[in-house]
Amino acid sequence: MEAEPSDVLLVARCAEGDEGALAELYDRFGRAAYALALRIVRDATQAEDVVQEAFLDLWRTAARFDPSLSRPASYLLTFVHRRAVDLIRREQARPQRGGDVEDIASRASTDDVPASLVASEQGETVRRALADLPPPQRQVLELAYFNGLSQSEIAEHLGEPLGTVKSRTHVALSRLRELLGEGFHA
């Protein structure tokens, strides 16, 4: 039996116009992509649009993908994140973007999602790492990444100086990277 093609090989096939490779990448990462989009835009239809556009971003740019710089999953999820954040930023009318910070870390043990739907072991690793961050650091990461707030919006939301938010965000991301360890790859 042949080994499954690597993620990187699938992206290379996309660059050659192989739609089957795109479908295979969807089978591998579609659920994570949709979950992220839904978490940010909080609307199923919009989340579908975001995921579709993100996969097409990957499709269009597959020839430029550089496996020495990033991994296919994070490359795709970066597109998903950008598309989703762009969407909520355009929707100025969307109420209370900053007012509803869900504490992802606390869901590590209390989530009642069926086991089959819980993200991989990797998801558990990330939730544990987030739980290990000091709460203020976790908070700025979540406000930025999941709520799509800019640094100045976060400063305003928290009532803290912009400089504090900037340095705290940087420390938080660096610390998260350490906690995840060198061996961890999205």
Added chain:
Amino acid sequence: MNRIPDDVAALISAHALGALEPDQAALAEQHIAASDECRRAYEDALETAAALALAVADSEPPADLRDRIVAAARAERQPVSKPAEKAAAAPRRKFRLAGLLTPSTGFAVIGVAAAIVFALIAVSQHDSASSARDDQQALVAILSAPDAHVVPLKSAAGGPAGGRMIVSGNRAALVSSLRNAPPGRTYQAWGLRPGGASPVPLPTFSGNGDVVILDDVGQYGGVGVTVEPSGGSQTPSAAPFAVATL
């Protein structure tokens, strides 16, 4: 290895999280385009940011989404322009220089840089073969014209920034030496008009070795470059980080 200053490192982290306003994002892109250390720090930060995505429990998308994506991808393989490309007012004229800038004889322009031995390849997949040929001919015409001259792109601080333009008459070839644009972003040229008139959108390009042919440059006081979302924009999302003054 150069150490990245703290404020730049913080800027790069925030950018990886998508948490910068457009002007700050443009500043971050400049650092990333200008320094290998910054580029690496950015890619590392993007990897960590993407790990955050995995903290969200998977959700099951609708069953037909997979087929819709594959169908849309198939549709894009046809040589029709994508909506995003229609956004640019100027026709997309872009190709890539493969081997380049070796000293030799030939083209008149090269009081500055020597002639260009070039192979024109990888025309954007959405360009037709005939427009690719037109572009090659346009480039040859520009490079070999007696009046061809080089205008460098400069940063606001006056330093060299990301490439040069070779101008002949009313046409120019913009040759990029920028690093490839990050995922989801593209470089875009803008025709800058005097008197504060809004910049005219010109073609997008992705990075090092890209060449875009610009027509009717005589009407502009300069050509600027910004970083835009993939597909380009109708109005620049920040002030140009590089400008060639015509």
